[in-house]
Amino acid sequence: RLRIQAMATTPERISEKVVESIKTAEEVCAGDPVSGECAAAWDTVEELSSAASHERQKNKESDPLETYCKDNPETDECRTYDN
């Protein structure tokens, strides 16, 4: 089975929902695989997966030094002068 390590973690609140939505979709579709309910359930999975990936993207973009410098711009390692 294929496993890929997460690059950045998804916030717990979305991660939980993705797992939950997949479970629901599998249950709903077990009864009737071509119903509107089944499509709607998988659509929810897609929506949450997309939201999770956007959230991961946001978290990944934080550079530790830059985050620190936002709060402490006058420290030695953060000071920048235009000229």
Place this chain on the structure above:
Amino acid sequence: MAMCTVYTAHSLNSSCSISTPTKTQLGFHQKQVFFYSTVKKTSRRGSSNSSEITCSAESKTVVIGLAADSGCGKSTFMRRLTSVFGGAAEPPKGGNPDSNTLISDMTTVICLDDYHSLDRTGRKEKGVTALDPKANNFDLMYEQVKALKEGIAVEKPIYNHVTGLLDPPELIKPPKILVIEGLHPMFDPRVRELLDFSIYLDISNEVKFAWKIQRDMAERGHSLESIKASIEARKPDFDAYIDPQKQYADAVIEVLPTQLIPDDNEGKVLRVRLIMKEGVKFFSPVYLFDEGSTISWIPCGRKLTCSYPGIKFFYGPETYYGHEVSVLEMDGQFDRLDELIYVESHLSNLSTKFYGEVTQQMLKHADFPGSNNGTGLFQTIIGLKIRDLFEQIVASKAAAPLEATKA
């Protein structure tokens, strides 16, 4: 030039307050007028003082539509587009943390999911997906996009992707350039009519599957089966309601598996086609070497280092849904992004401000997905084309009243 702000917010109480702080700026009188009314734009023409109406028409918003399925790179495209206009795009300050809107100096990007008429539970009960027109409020979409285009601020709802609920609305002020991105920007004929330019991102099924595996396999709970099932379940609605919109687009970016490697299904090497409609006002398609000819070009050789499987370009006229189009195609990927300048120097009509601007824009965002293949290149080119379109529209509007005074 007279600057003027007219904001009309649709609120429930129909109180009307007009404040006119007159202050002289560059010899012109600047007025701010606030209307609050339940009735849509009734008081605009009715005002006895006509000065603020003429100047609101001057700063008309240019509206761009971007259609694509979820997980097909809309946000990467948006980041490239806003970067062409300079300044970073950020969510509205101090508002809902789950707002989908992005605002920069020049552009405001709104997500059309905010016009869902049914929230997640509503869709579940009715058994419809978000792709279904029944789940979307096109009347409100039309009204608000129209209002923004006319320079009127709106209270736009927020669809919260995490909770699946419709949150309280946020105020959107009319920007210079409004981008509406989502599943249905070209679905409703009234909304389509408002668009100054439209783009469709057409991702082939093979590539969509490969991209979603990359995106979701790391996520807990997902498996190959669940990704496949999700794509399959949404496909009928996608084919019925989303895909047909591409016939209305002024530019389509098609992403297909490569033809350079036989039987490739990894989705890493891509064949990307930029399909540009002919005869669109303020938009002249890009061409390779000679406009209107059919050309196949392999740039690899002494001047450009390419490793396996190399790079192949194609350019030529074609017909797309009965329209005349020009197609520019790139198959393969760059090893060294700075060598892109060699390719750029052979393309014409790029609408760049200086030699090498495409390469510079690509290098600026070398970490974005697609930077080493045709998706990044064509998205950047479209970004420059939109800037050119915007500048031409502004120039033509500035010229129009001048002509009128001469006559």
